[in-house]
Every structure is written in C-alpha cells, then in structure tokens.
Amino acid sequence: MAATPSPTDTPIPGRHRVAVIGGGSAGISVAARLRRAGVTDITLVEPSDTHWYQPLWTLVGGGQAPLHTTRRPEGSVIPDGVRWIQRRALAVDPGTRTVTLSGGAELAYEHLVMAPGLQLDWDGVPGLAEAVGHDRVSSNYGPEYAPRTWELIRQLRSGTAVFTHPATPLKCGGAPQKIAYLAADHWRRRKVLDDIRIVLVIPDPAMFKVPAWSQVLEEVAARYGIEVRLRSEMTAVDGDARELTVADHANGTKETIGYDLLHAVPPQSAPDWVKASPLADPASPQGFVAADKHTLQHPSYDNVFALGDVANLPTSKTGAAVRKQAPVVAANLLDVMNGRSPSHRYDGYTSCPLVTARDRMLLAEFDYDLNPTPSFPLLDPFKERRTMWLFKRYGLPPVYWHGMLTGRL
Numbered sequence: 001m002a003a004t005p006s007p008t009d010t011p012i013p014g015r016h017r018v019a020v021i022g023g024g025s026a027g028i029s030v031a032a033r034l035r036r037a038g039v040t041d042i043t044l045v046e047p048s049d050t051h052w053y054q055p056l057w058t059l060v061g062g063g064q065a066p067l068h069t070t071r072r073p074e075g076s077v078i079p080d081g082v083r084w085i086q087r088r089a090l091a092v093d094p095g096t097r098t099v100t101l102s103g104g105a106e107l108a109y110e111h112l113v114m115a116p117g118l119q120l121d122w123d124g125v126p127g128l129a130e131a132v133g134h135d136r137v138s139s140n141y142g143p144e145y146a147p148r149t150w151e152l153i154r155q156l157r158s159g160t161a162v163f164t165h166p167a168t169p170l171k172c173g174g175a176p177q178k179i180a181y182l183a184a185d186h187w188r189r190r191k192v193l194d195d196i197r198i199v200l201v202i203p204d205p206a207m208f209k210v211p212a213w214s215q216v217l218e219e220v221a222a223r224y225g226i227e228v229r230l231r232s233e234m235t236a237v238d239g240d241a242r243e244l245t246v247a248d249h250a251n252g253t254k255e256t257i258g259y260d261l262l263h264a265v266p267p268q269s270a271p272d273w274v275k276a277s278p279l280a281d282p283a284s285p286q287g288f289v290a291a292d293k294h295t296l297q298h299p300s301y302d303n304v305f306a307l308g309d310v311a312n313l314p315t316s317k318t319g320a321a322v323r324k325q326a327p328v329v330a331a332n333l334l335d336v337m338n339g340r341s342p343s344h345r346y347d348g349y350t351s352c353p354l355v356t357a358r359d360r361m362l363l364a365e366f367d368y369d370l371n372p373t374p375s376f377p378l379l380d381p382f383k384e385r386r387t388m389w390l391f392k393r394y395g396l397p398p399v400y401w402h403g404m405l406t407g408r409l
Contacts, residue, residue, distance in 0.1 A: 026308030
C-alpha cells in the first residue's frame with residue numbers, strides 16, 4: 001500500500017479500464033482486490049481527504065474510544081497503483097459510460113464499481129437539522145457529534161433520554177439502540193438509572209429482524225427499564241422546547257415527549273445524484289442502486305457492479321457485509337472483463353455487533369434467509385460476552401485497516 005499517494009483534480013483523458021466511485025470501505029476494498037489480481041488503470045473518485053472507521057463511533061459516543069482513533073488520511077488507504085481523483089461525482093450515464101465530476105470534468109470508463117455510500121437526510125425530520133449538535137441533541141452518525149453524545153450522557157443525572165431509529169434503511173442498523181444500552185449501563189453504574197426515563201423508538205415490529213436475537217434484546221431493554229416503542233418513529237423535533245413528536249404507526253396516534261437528552265438517527269438514502277441516475281432501483285424509495293442480490297451486478301448494465309451502503313440489497317448495511325461483498329464484486333468483475341458470466345455469489349451475510357453494556361456484546365451474524373452464520377460456532381451467539389466486546393473494540397479495527405482495506409481479508 002502507498003503511504004501517501006497524491007490525489008489529482010484532473011481525470012486523464014481516455015476511457016479508464018475501471019472506475020470506482022467512493023473511497024470508503026467498499027470502494028477501497030474492491031480496488032485493493034483488483035490491484036492484487038493484477039488489474040491496472042483503476043481510477044477511484046473520492047472527494048474527502050479523511051477516511052473514517054465508522055463502526056467505532058458508537059463507542060466514541062459511549063465514552064469508550066477517542067474519535068481520533070477512527071480517522072486516517074484518505075491517501076494512506078488508497079491502494080498503490082490506483083489513481084485517486086479528489087472530486088465529487090455528480091452524475092452517471094451508463095449508456096455513454098461516463099461519470100460527470102464536480103468542476104465540469106468527465107470520466108469515461110469501461111467498467112464501473114458503484115460504492116459512494118449513502119447520505120444522511122438531516123432535513124428528513126422537521127427540526128432535526130437545526131437541533132442536532134446543539135443543547136441536548138446529538139447523533140453518533142456524524143463524527144462531529146459523537147463526542148458530544150458522551151458529554152450529554154455523562155452530564156445527565158435525571159430526566160428523560162430518548163433514542164430514535166429512522167424508518168428507512170440505514171447503515172449499522174443496531175447502532176440506534178446500542179447507544180441506549182451504553183448510556184443506561186453508565187447511568188446504572190453511577191446509580192442514577194432510577195431517576196432517568198429512557199425511551200427507545202423503533203419503526204419495526206420487533207427489536208431485531210432475527211427473532212432469537214430480538215428476544216435477547218427485549219431482555220436487555222427490560223433489564224435497564226427502557227420503554228420500547230415499536231412500529232414508531234420520530235416525525236418532528238422542537239429543539240427550543242426540547243420536545244419531539246413520535247408517531248405510533250400501529251394505532252395511528254402521535255405523542256409529544258419532552259427530553260433532556262435526545263440521540264437522533266436521521267433518515268438515510270442514496271446520494272441525490274444516484275437517485276436521479278439510470279442505475280437507481282425503481283423498487284427503492286430511497287434511490288439505492290439496483291443489483292443482483294447474489295452477483296451484485298446491475299440488472300441492466302453488465303459492466304456495472306454495486307456494493308456497500310448504496311446497493312439495494314435485502315440485508316443490513318454494515319462493514320461486515322462489505323467484507324463479504326467486496327471479494328464477490330472483484331471476482332465477478334474479473335469474470336466480466338474476461339468475457340465470462342459472473343461466477344461468484346454473495347449469500348447476504350452481514351454482522352451486527354450489538355453492544356449491550358460497557359463490557360458486553362452480542363455478535364449477530366446472519367444471511368439473506370436470516371439464518372445465524374456464526375464465525376465462532378463453538379460460542380453461543382445469543383449470550384452477551386466480554387470477549388466479543390474486546391473483539392469489537394480492539395480486534396476489529398486492525399482487521400479493518402490492515403486486512404479488509406488491503407484486500408487481504
């Protein structure tokens with residue numbers, strides 16, 4: 001891997017063999033695997049000069065990890081031999097095989113990997129954009145806010161704390177409730193839990209999509225005395241009044257709840273330019289990219305593949321899913337480049353590390369059919385374990401930086 005490759009603002013003329021849109025975990029992982037396979041003329045489009053390890057943001061918000069450990073220069077993770085264009089993608093035309101970039105530049109490609117991630121729609125809930133980051137409202141979904149979450153948790157000694165989950169697909173679907181458990185455990189240890197009302201707002205009919213883990217999480221919530229509002233979502237925030245509106249879709253009612261701490265997770269969707277593109281899946285209200293759920297190839301354009309948060313796949317959007325998707329995309333893209341049909345399949349594997357206390361965690365791993373697929377089959381996956389928490393805090397980051405992003409794992 002190159003230590004500090006220099007980005008360029010100017011695409012080199014001509015049609016590039018592979019264009020990768022997005023320099024997050026998905027784009028970097030695929031680019032690294034293609035380079036290891038000997039593919040040349042790979043161009044990666046990524047506007048940011050910072051690469052974040054987002055799975056640790058929950059622990060940042062819970063006071064268990066410093067923010068700086070989740071950040072590295074983007075240049076330090078770009079695979080050697082990959083050209084980095086530091087611009088934003090604005091449009092894609094799969095017919096002419098071109099991507100329009102900020103500043104008016106155009107990038108022509110032979111094969112395209114779509115991995116731009118998703119966008120946080122702070123304006124999707126009236127009042128949320130104005131309230132987040134101010135007074136008593138925070139969110140671990142933004143690195144600028146995660147440290148403030150911990151400050152608010154530490155400061156609270158009594159009152160009402162509300163934790164919300166949006167009614168859209170989102171990255172790391174367990175994160176909205178994990179921070180509630182970390183906060184509750186902290187308050188329990190500080191002997192103030194009995195003075196704090198905790199409300200957890202979840203849009204789904206169950207705590208978790210896999211029943212066995214849902215049952216464990218119900219027990220965790222009950223242990224902390226958390227009020228769980230299923231089939232419900234936050235529909236408005238009034239930061240000045242410190243109130244939010246919760247719509248209960250089960251009975252069609254609305255409730256106003258005053259809060260002393262609000263951890264809000266915004267609605268999420270594909271980037272606007274992706275929504276407007278021919279690659280967007282008409283079946284996705286949020287405009288995510290269409291992809292065969294096994295080959296990850298676009299159904300209409302066989303030279304286009306999608307993975308990660310931007311792909312419209314019936315599985316959770318997690319880094320663990322990307323780790324299994326990246327080798328499938330790289331291998332199938334090589335198949336297509338060599339005139340073959342895609343031969344590798346993704347089974348929907350995803351993983352959600354469910355932190356339930358400051359030193360305990362469940363590791364929920366499952367596939368498209370919601371079958372548990374444990375990486376450690378000798379351990380009961382439905383038992384909270386300190387070893388799993390240690391694995392998340394200290395084991396997974398090196399695996400990410402030195403294994404996944406280099407194409408080795």
